[in-house]
Amino acid sequence: MNKNKVMVIAIDGATWDVLDPMIERGAMPNLKKLMDENFSSQLNSTIPPVTAPAWASFITGTNPAKHGIFDFARRQPGSYKSSMNNANSIKTKTLWQILTEQGKTVGTINLPMTYPPTEVNGFMIPGFLAPGVSSQKILTHPIDLIDEINREVGSYQIFLEASPKALIHAEGKSEFLAKCEKIVQKRGETARFLYQKYQPDFFMVHFLMTDVVQHWFWHCLDETHPAHDSAEAAEIVPALEKFYHTVDENVGKLIELLDSDTTLLVLSDHGFGPLHSNIYLNRWFYEKKYLKLNTGKKTAIQTIRRVIAAIDVFNLRNRLLPSGKRRVALEKSLQHDFLINWEKTRCTAVPASIYGNVFLNIKGRDESGALESGAIVKKFKHELISELATISDPVTGNTAVEKTYSIEEIFPGNNEGIAPDLLVRPADGFAIFSQLNEQQIFRPTKPWEDITGTHRVEGIFLAKGEKIVSAKNRAADAAIIDLAPTILYLLGLPIPDSMDGKVLTEAIDEKILQKAPPQFTSDSGEKSEGEASGYSEEEEELIRKRLQGLGYLE
Template sequence: MPGPAPRVVFLGLDGATEAVLRPAFERGWMPNLEALWDRSATGTLWSSEPMVTPVAWTSFLTGCNPPTHGIHEFHAIDPAARTIIPNHAGRIRVPTLWDAISESGREVVSLGLPMTYPPPDVRGIVVAGSDAPGLQWAFAQCPEFGEEIFRDLPGYSHKVLWKRRPRTLDELRSVSLRNREVFRAQAGAAERADARCDWSAMMVHFHNLDGIQHRLWPYLDLDETAAHQPEWTAEVVACLRELDEAVGRLLELASRRDAAVIALSDHGFGPCRALVDVNGLLCRAGLQRRLPYGTRLSYRLSRIRDRFDRWKRRRSPEGTSRRGPRSIEGEVGCDWSRTAAFAPFGQLCGSIFLNEDLVSGSSAAGRTIGEIIDALRAAEDPDTGLPLFADAFDVAERYNLDPAAEGLPDVLAPSTDGYQAMAKWAPFSRSLLRPDPNLPATHRYDGVIAIDAPGVSPDTRLDAELPDVAPTALALLGQAVPEFMEGRILDEAFDRDEASIGTAATGGPGIRPARRPIG
């Protein structure tokens, strides 16, 4: 590569997958993204383990894997208080890409990226994503910019809009109209941030692409799940076209500012065959005993207390109920005197904890963990014979840490593509698997990446991981890559006849070896 780029624009295409993008390009739905793909080095960007929003975007933002950055799920356990607490930016254990750029004296613009609340203390403009408890909190780092956006772009929102699959065409049209307004406002916010800030890195995160695919996959007419309802498909396509228009505006901005462009997703997508009852599997394996009907008083009281606490928080000066702790007893209705293992939270991954009151001592814990792993690895879909979990592993052994001290599960079991592990389930359901008409599609590991920068080789097919993006971006900007980053610089994206961006950035070898999780 002839030299570093002065700026980098990141397009955060949440959940983007080749299974949607390629047909969208062929059908003429997304010409701006298609043009970007044609001139870029493109390929697969493998997601985190598990492949959920806070883990994946933190892996991008830090250039590290979960054992290093410390975010393993939407939630963690406070072992002292025996409560479930939400993960947030303050729990990230290492500096971020935004920190590295800011510490070099440069500015960043970050709009809507998850795991940026509470806002980091960096130069530039940071507007938090959907994990901020409200829109005014999303602009906590830049309140004056927030006032401008509230006044001039009232369509801007940090919310996830697609809460369920629309039940009527009118409902679909209403949410689709709102989503298109949000996509337009996001591009407008980026243009206004550009006028305020001499940024070196800009991220615009389009979270609602994820919800479109979760709820409306059949109307994309891609596979055997296609619904073949033209009026519904027209609304979905209208959202994709509006997203593409927003991307086009950002590509024009990048061109004016001589910025490299990195488009990426945090995971892929595909049809959801079934939801999986994690606690039900533990019950079937004899590792958990649910409370029988008529004996659930303590469970119900815990839930009432949790709801009352949320009610009080909503009426506090901060006015939010989203960030507070919840009791374990209010989430898992089981007989604790006969329960060895439980999953208090988790989507797309079994997040399983030992009941330390029942399982004490390293020998007993080791045996129980082995039983959990055996049960989950043996779990299959009776209709297809497919395994329900891609893996199941001892967190302490694989990550070389004490999960209890960090509030982490003792066992993690990422879902197999096409299945979604769930901690929450109907309390007296006997079925361990069920399709969910409200969730026709779910996450898969194969996300996407496209890099358009000086010296890029468009014919290159990339095979990358989320932690590789941050060091590659720093190399493009001519900055040294911090030693703690575990990703590698994607030198193969660039013409090897030119100077290596890795050499330009670090003064050392162009490709830094990735330090991947053990196993």
């Protein structure tokens, strides 16, 4: 009797714009074979195409309005403060909760948005949003799994021991890529060990380093990038090819473990493209008089920052600043709350990644609202959307904002106080940041000081198995939100009708679909209430710093 199983290999940030050239150069023979002989397509990410909401949509099969994750951080309702999202922040049932309820075994390795780990029927190693980096500090389920991995495979590492920028400057570009390769290699070894030992019904491993490398080395891969240096690229590209070959090699070794009952899915959470310039949206709001600062505090904040920078120079910061919660509170006070005159501010961009997450400051909803709800808010929102469309690059004159979405336009439902009121989608080549201490609206990116690549919506999807058709269909209507229902179907399980995604029927053999069409079950999709937070204040700050190092936050 056949036992349906699924293996998912996630290559974070993978894009055909990079993989196709790497395949043509011969660096990725396993992906070439997989693509040539099986199903491949584009896979659209969420809006915004950010790691946290994208993986939450993969995990739940629902859109951000249902699962509640719009970015790495969330604004606390009725407040101007924000907290970091984690697995406990997800409001809907996850794929692994459903599989566990159905008696299926589960194993996941390194996936974002899985910290703190869930008590699944199997094992779970959280991804880079977990506070621990070294194997001694990683929390797994079961709790002693990390000891088994360290003993049988060697020291496990979730993420780099320092920020990419710091490592590139300290050790060099080739050495940095070698570190990334090493993490990929160890991830692959761990995946093979656990898969062979436990043989779960659903197995997933996530390779993060492709995302990290593309953020920092995009200008080397992209000859059209304004910062591309052909001499520098000629020196670095061979090391990049070696890195991608290591990724491909580990994909190939996992494919070798598959049996005829297992369907393989290879995918990314989003695609990638060039980043030429940062847009500081709150600076634009300030110049348009939509955002007001407290008198005199702009100078005060700059003074405090200079003092702290000076303390850092002498490496005395840890001794002179308060420790623990008091230090975190002090550093946070240097952000929005300290600067903004909320009673006179109509809108602000909150710390987010890539897109602008804009909250209007509404009376009755927000702590010190400035806008009357109803017609005034509606009129101001319309005005703001029109004005944002006029933002253009001062150097090229090109439009810098592709589109501004009203949240109810893309995520109908009860988003009040959780979702931003507007999502500002930058044009290709731009990313939006929220810093208040910037003196200009635009700042061109500088290689090795800033990231030069950023996320796009268009990711990748490949599938292999007895139920899968052989077709290259880059125009397929496939989205990351469709993966959870598709996986449930491939495992022979009913799909909760609360899921927003659909089964990717274009990838599945028509005869299989006719014999066993998708079945649905009535389910609210709401998960039982867990703990309010999975982070201490110190851990939250650590995650913020890690995201800053990746270029997601500044």
